[in-house]
């Protein structure tokens with residue numbers, strides 16, 4: 001599990017996780033999203049950009065969850 005403070009992101013930051021299925025997540029100031037995933041359904045990418053606390057994107061095949069939390 002990784003945590004990132006979206007408010008302190010200056011340059012877009014890329015996170016790659018590879019646990020069987022590769023996913024690529026990009027965090028920018030105030031937003032985060034899946035940009036690439038080798039999963040078959042691509043639901044995580046279709047979820048789009050997360051910006052608000054409570055927003056979440058889940059990639060079940062790769063068991064990756066991205067969620068935005070309040071401080």
Ligand SMILES: [Zn+2]
Pocket residue numbers: 037039040041042043044045058059060061062
């Ligand atoms: Zn996925």
